[in-house]
Amino acid sequence: MEVIAEGSEVLLYFSKKYKYLVKVTKQKFSTHRGVIDLSQLIGKPFGSTLETDVGEKFVVAKPTFMDYLERFRKVTQVIYPKDAAAIVLFGCIGPGSRVVEAGLGSGALCAVLAYYVRPTGKVYSYEIRREFIEVAVKNLSRVNxxxxxxxxxxxxxxxxxxxxxxxxxxxxATPWLVVPHAHKALRNGGYFICFSPTINQVEKVVKALKEHNFIDITTFELLLRTYKVEEGSTRPETWMVAHTGYLTVARKP
Ligand SMILES: C[S@@+](CC[C@H](N)C(=O)[O-])C[C@H]1O[C@@H](n2cnc3c(N)ncnc32)[C@H](O)[C@@H]1O
Structure with a gap:
């Protein structure tokens, strides 16, 4: 069992809505349910429960990649995990893959791609706005x-x-303008994948993909509906994100 040291990062978990990612020091940390003396965590195993000064209980969890990803500084719209997950599988992206990406934006999708191409692959990420690159570099370095x-x-x-x-x-915004370059850059059997918020963009990109002899061209969207599970009254949550964008996948024969 892993023990918490001074300097470790921990996730203080109260509920799905209230969780805090903090570095353990000898200082105190204020939550919405009282103050936690972080020094009491040193030497304890992950999974321990601790109490705030007003007796509220928190679980001390080991942070995961998802915890950091959710806390990325966002200066652009970022890809949702459901769409990023599909991109990785449908693009056959894994350890050692060499992936070209655009635009980098806040670096959320780039981080997911980099996470999966490790340890021998690379993501080549194109971005036109320097101020976004600066933010993305900080986000990516936070997750090593x-x-x-x-x-x-x-x-x-x-x-x-x-x-x-x-x-x-x-x-x-304009993936169809990249199709000729993607065709040239991809190896045989390589995948083209684009995420587009509007169907008008999809029509243009599919036309360009057909003109460049891509095959297996597929467009879909993913709707993620979460559930409130309680014995005797399990049902979908009332609110959901109804639209993020469409994914278009195609392969170079
Ligand atoms: C929606 S954001 C990308 C967000 C990113 N996928 C993420 O998850 O953080 C779109 C980005 O594409 C960049 N962009 C737009 N046109 C571009 C181009 N022709 N070449 C490179 N980057 C471009 C924009 O500056 C913007 O940062």
């Missing part, structure tokens, strides 16, 4: 993934520098 990313301050519609890549993943 910068070593797996090459960031390029470049308009991807002007060309892709890499050759023989395994996948091209796009989350930007």
């Amino acid at each position: 993934l910068l070593d797996y990313v090459v960031i390029k301050e470049k308009d991807i519609t002007t060309g892709i520098d890499e050759e023989n890549v395994d996948a091209v993943v796009l989350d930007m």
